[in-house]
Amino acid sequence: MANKTINIKLRVWRQNGPHDKGHFEEYELNNVPTAASFLEMMDLLNEKLISEGKEPVAFDHDCREGICGACSMYINGRAHGPATGVTTCQLHMRLFKDGETITVEPWRAKAFPVIKDLMVDRSALDEIIKAGGYISVNTGGAPDANTIPIPKDVASRAFDAANCIGCGACVATCKNSSAMLFVAAKVSHLALLPQGQVEAKERVKKMIAKMDELGFGSCTNTGACEVECPKGISIAFIAKLNREYLNANLMP
Amino acid sequence: MAGFLNSSIGKKFLMSISGLFLILFVGLHATLNSLLLIGPDTYNIAAHFMATNVFIKIMEPILALGFIVHIIYAFILEISNYYKRGPVRYAMTVRRHQSTWSSRNMIWLGIIIFVFLAVHLANFFWKVKFGGVPETTVNGVKMHDTYTLVVSLFQANIWIDLLYVLGAIALGFHLHHAFWSAFQTLGWSNEKWRKIWTTLGDIYAVIIAFTFGIIPLYFYFVK
Numbered sequence: 001m002a003n004k005t006i007n008i009k010l011r012v013w014r015q016n017g018p019h020d021k022g023h024f025e026e027y028e029l030n031n032v033p034t035a036a037s038f039l040e041m042m043d044l045l046n047e048k049l050i051s052e053g054k055e056p057v058a059f060d061h062d063c064r065e066g067i068c069g070a071c072s073m074y075i076n077g078r079a080h081g082p083a084t085g086v087t088t089c090q091l092h093m094r095l096f097k098d099g100e101t102i103t104v105e106p107w108r109a110k111a112f113p114v115i116k117d118l119m120v121d122r123s124a125l126d127e128i129i130k131a132g133g134y135i136s137v138n139t140g141g142a143p144d145a146n147t148i149p150i151p152k153d154v155a156s157r158a159f160d161a162a163n164c165i166g167c168g169a170c171v172a173t174c175k176n177s178s179a180m181l182f183v184a185a186k187v188s189h190l191a192l193l194p195q196g197q198v199e200a201k202e203r204v205k206k207m208i209a210k211m212d213e214l215g216f217g218s219c220t221n222t223g224a225c226e227v228e229c230p231k232g233i234s235i236a237f238i239a240k241l242n243r244e245y246l247n248a249n250l251m252p
Numbered sequence: 253m254a255g256f257l258n259s260s261i262g263k264k265f266l267m268s269i270s271g272l273f274l275i276l277f278v279g280l281h282a283t284l285n286s287l288l289l290i291g292p293d294t295y296n297i298a299a300h301f302m303a304t305n306v307f308i309k310i311m312e313p314i315l316a317l318g319f320i321v322h323i324i325y326a327f328i329l330e331i332s333n334y335y336k337r338g339p340v341r342y343a344m345t346v347r348r349h350q351s352t353w354s355s356r357n358m359i360w361l362g363i364i365i366f367v368f369l370a371v372h373l374a375n376f377f378w379k380v381k382f383g384g385v386p387e388t389t390v391n392g393v394k395m396h397d398t399y400t401l402v403v404s405l406f407q408a409n410i411w412i413d414l415l416y417v418l419g420a421i422a423l424g425f426h427l428h429h430a431f432w433s434a435f436q437t438l439g440w441s442n443e444k445w446r447k448i449w450t451t452l453g454d455i456y457a458v459i460i461a462f463t464f465g466i467i468p469l470y471f472y473f474v475k
Contacts, residue, residue, distance in 0.1 A: 011343075022340065077346035103344045110338035175347070175356060176333035178260075208259055217336035218260035218329055220358065221433040224350035236442040242261060243439025249256040 005031045006098040010045060012057055013105045015114050022114065024103075034094040038081060039064060039071060041093055058117040064089040066230065069167030073118055074105040079169035079228040087167060087230045107172035110215040111179070122168045124214045125182060129166075131210035132203035133186045135196050148194055161189035163231040170225035170233075176217030181225040183211050184241035185233050191244055201248035208245055261437075263325055268437035270322040271430055277315055278423065279456070282463040289470065292399040293390050300395040303380070323366065330359045354429040361426040368419030375405055375412075406471035413468035424461025431456060 007030045015022030029048065032041050039061050046056035062068040071088035075081035081091045096102060104118065112120040139145060150158075164185035171179050187204050190196030196203075219238060226235045256262040284302065287295045302308050347356060354361065379385050380396060388397035406413055431453025435441050441449060 013343075024343065074342060074344075077342065077344040078350075105342055105344070108337055108340060108342050110336050113338070114340075173350065175351075177336040177338070178333075208261060209255075212260050215336060216260075217333040218264055219437075220329075220333070220355065221429070221436045222351035222355040224347065227350045234443060235436070236446065239436050239439050239441040239446075241439075242264075242437055245259075245261045246265065246439055249253075249262070 004034045004094075006034055006093065006096065006100075008032055008041075008093075008096060008099070009101040011101060011103045012045075012118070014057070014117055015106075017116055018113055032093055034092070036093045037064070037089050038073070038075065038091040038093065039089045058115075058119050060119050061089065066090040067165060069165035069230070072107045072112075072120055072122065072168055072172065074107060074172055076103055079107070079172045080167075080230060084227065085230055085232055087165075090230075107168055109168075109171050109177040111177065112168060112171065120168075122166070124216070125166050125168060125179065127214060128179065128183060128207050128210045129186065132199070132206035133190070135190060135199060137195060137198060139195055150193060154192055158189050158192040161185045161192065161233065161237055164189075164229075164233050165231055167230060169228045169230060171216065173224045173228040174217065174219075175222060175224065176220055178219045178225075179211050179216040180219040180238050180241065181229060181233055181235065183207050184235075184237035187244055188237045188240045191240070200244060201252070204241070204244040204248050263329055264437045266321055267325050267329065268434040270318045270325070271434045273315075273318045274322060275427070275431065275434070275456075277318070278427075278460055278464075282460050285467055286463055288399065288402060288467055292388075292397075295399045295402075296388060296390055296395055296397060299398040300390075300393070303396070319369075323362070326359060326362055352429060354425045355433070358426060358429060361422045364422040365419060365426060368415060368422070371412075371415060372419070376401065403471050403475065406468045407475070410472060413472045416468040417465045420461045420463075420465035423464065424457045427457035427460060428454060 007028070010027045010029060011024050012027065013022060014025045027045060027049075029041070029045055032044060036044070039059075042057065042059060049056045060070040060072055062070040066087050066089060069087060071080070073080065073088045075088070075091070080086055080088050082095055083091050106112075106114050106118045107120045107122075109120075111124040112122055115121050140147075162185070164182060166182060168179075168182070170181035171177055174180075187200075187207060190203065191200045221235070221238075223235055226233060257266065284295075284298055287298050376398075379401065380398065385396045385398065385401050387394055388400075389395075406416075432441070432446060432449035435449045436446070
């Protein structure tokens with residue numbers, strides 16, 4: 001079993017730069033070990049392309065252990081491919097059939113312009129964080145954090161939200177290209193903790209204003225984002241975000 | 253306040269508030285319709301009460317406003333969201349297991365309901381307001397014979413009945429997503445309450461769709 005390999009056909013989006021029109025290119029790749037991750041398979045493809053004197057496929061990747069959120073690939077119609085709760089590096093070729101054609105596209109969103117091939121510019125998410133996704137109070141050194149008692153259930157809930165790695169799968173998946181799950185996670189994580197509550201109202205207003213300004217869509221509660229989120233962030237946090245935003249605006 | 257109503261969440265807030273108001277309205281409407289199954293006098297007395305009641309007179313323009321806000325903002329949001337995907341759309345998407353069919357097709361379900369609504373207003377509302385309805389006397393009170401108006405329409409043409417049934421089914425699927433979604437937008441939801449709202453919403457959707465849908469069929473096939 002360990003040495004099992006498959007032959008696949010790949011339909012990969014190639015785009016020379018932000019202003020290039022872009023197109024799909026088809027490749028055949030033989031003897032792909034089923035134990036390989038999707039990114040390792042992409043490495044094999046690129047080695048083959050380089051050996052043939054062709055330009056390799058540009059794609060983002062960093063930690064390859066499921067935590068950085070860089071590997072933004074839309075595989076066979078789903079963010080990070082056919083498995084749930086994983087990033088592309090944690091997706092394995094054993095989930096694909098021998099002879100299968102696999103379609104690989106970049107994230108598609110107005111707010112995430114394509115840089116090259118499968119690489120997109122996700123700095124819009126950083127812009128939202130810059131607008132308010134931080135606290136400005138001095139919390140002292142690391143040991144001082146423990147001087148503010150926080151109930152375990154509150155700390156756990158905040159951590160559930162803080163799990164968000166900012167990969168953008170929610171935006172890529174949402175039919176409206178909405179970043180609400182991302183913003184909900186960031187707003188909730190801070191609003192749940194006493195250190196973050198001081199600036200909670202200003203924060204949520206600024207982050208939503210930035211999110212709207214950068215060209216993300218609005219949420220229609222389809223719930224697709226939470227299905228594809230590699231970190232399992234619940235849309236219950238979107239309800240919390242709505243609550244925070246309505247509170248900040250209607251009950252200032 | 254203007255900034256709030258122009259924000260994405262502000263627009264959704266208007267959709268939610270107007271939607272919840274319309275949810276209450278269809279509930280009241282379906283309850284009154286069910287009196288058609290009891291008999292002419294019961295229905296006519298109820299319709300007469302609704303037509304002459306001060307509270308209903310005040311609510312009528314507010315109801316119209318509720319429809320207008322809900323429809324206009326639906327199109328504003330749907331069209332702007334469509335363009336948020338950017339210049340190139342996905343060649344392949346698999347959405348079946350991610351979200352409900354209703355949640356992805358709210359605008360189309362809404363358009364079907366809107367077409368039904370236009371025909372429905374022409375059938376009844378217009379006639380009741382601007383004449384053409386026979387009169388009757390129940391317990392010495394002169395009133396419109398709306399029962400005869402409704403029943404004669406439903407018995408005249410199967411296609412009208414089918415349009416009413418289609419409208420009822422579309423409304424049912426619309427409510428399947430709308431009910432819990434309205435509370436989610438207001439922030440009144442979490443993992444536990446989502447289950448409660450979706451269950452209540454589905455029960456409500458089935459009752460409403462069944463009540464609206466069964467009446468035209470009853471009068472065409474049974475009466």
